[in-house]
Amino acid sequence: MARKKIIAGNWKMNMTPSQAVALVNTLKPLVVNEDVDVVFCVPAIDIIPAMEAAKGTNIQIGAENMYFEEKGAYTGEISPAMLTDVGVKYVIIGHSERREYFAETDATVNKKVLKAFEHGITPIICCGETLTQREQGITIDFVRQQIKIAFLGVTAQQAATAVIAYEPIWAIGTGKVATTEQAEEVCKAIRDCICEIYDEATAETIRIQYGGSVSVSSAPELFAQPDIDGGLVGGASLKPDFGAIVNYNK
């Protein structure tokens, strides 16, 4: 069975709640494509107003982060139950910016992934190498390690529902998109890794996105690759461009 594409916007630290409502209203007529699951991952404070604005559309609102404890003395954090209480079904876990600026590690990513599954939230699990690692020729080894740790203790049944976002760090926000061959090579290696950890069926079901300077012009070729099931889109998700990216196949 063909995997349904999933194209997610990652708004990062952009858009106040009122701007979020305006952006959802602008984008909602543009992101209609029944071949694609469309997710807007937005800042926590924007989740509720964005959901209100997206009511009755095909847009699902996701979160950009979540903590791995249930509740308690963790000032500033958002719990899984806070997300599910308002109907959030997707959460980005382990984005490279969280790893770089907020000290997230493969181990904390794993804890968050397990917690998301426990609460029925689909994690969009990010991985990807630095430019130095690519130049050293260790991209695939490095990404395989990130994936193996992220999925420790995750069952095959859970893993099949996960989303992985392969985002080479050197391509994020730089306008320097990976070539189609580079993106497909790593996404295929990730699928092979999932097959090794679990089995063929899980590997064939899990969805793997490419992220890093996805644009209207690069999306069609990237998303046509056999192992690329959509994208995680930063900058271009804040613009009407996102409508054309979601409709890459039209």
Ligand code: PGA
């Ligand atoms: P970008 O961001 O599309 O702006 O490169 C992608 C991401 O960080 O998810």
